[in-house]
Amino acid sequence: xxxxxxxxxxxxxxxxxxxxxxxxxxxxxxxxxxxxxxxxxxxxxxxxxxxxxxxxxxxxxxxxxxxxxxxxxxxxxxxxxxxxxxxxxxxxxxxxxxxxxxxx
Numbered sequence: 656x657x658x659x660x661x662x663x664x665x666x667x668x669x670x671x672x673x674x675x676x677x678x679x680x681x682x683x684x685x686x687x688x689x690x691x692x693x694x695x696x697x698x699x700x701x702x703x704x705x706x707x708x709x710x711x712x713x714x715x716x717x718x719x720x721x722x723x724x725x726x727x728x729x730x731x732x733x734x735x736x737x738x739x740x741x742x743x744x745x746x747x748x749x750x751x752x753x754x755x756x757x758x759x
Contacts (some may be wrong), residue, residue, distance in 0.1 A: 662704070683720065685696045686722045687724060689710040690710055690730070692719060693706055693709045693710050694739060694741050695741055695745075697709075699738070702736055702738055703717060703721070705738055706721075727744060727753060728742045728744030728745075729741070729745045730744050730745070
């Protein structure tokens with residue numbers, strides 16, 4: 656009976672490295688940052704459904720990530736439609752980039 660090589664299943668929560676890639680990405684972080692980027696491009700906030708569609712995530716996954724980002728102050732939810740917006744912490748982090756640059 657011939658011996659077949661079986662590769663281990665990919666680890667949960669990580670995107671497998673692409674050929675030639677230097678490092679492995681942390682999937683949840685990549686997804687969370689994608690949500691922030693989509694909110695940054697949107698004027699007037701986004702509903703959960705619209706946001707999930709833009710970043711190609713299931714609404715339940717997007718909601719879990721948004722809940723974490725909300726607890727940390729990076730996003731907030733407001734309005735009758737429950738739209739999501741960029742939060743103060745995202746501004747604080749972004750502003751530190753400018754504060755640490757010497758523009759002459």
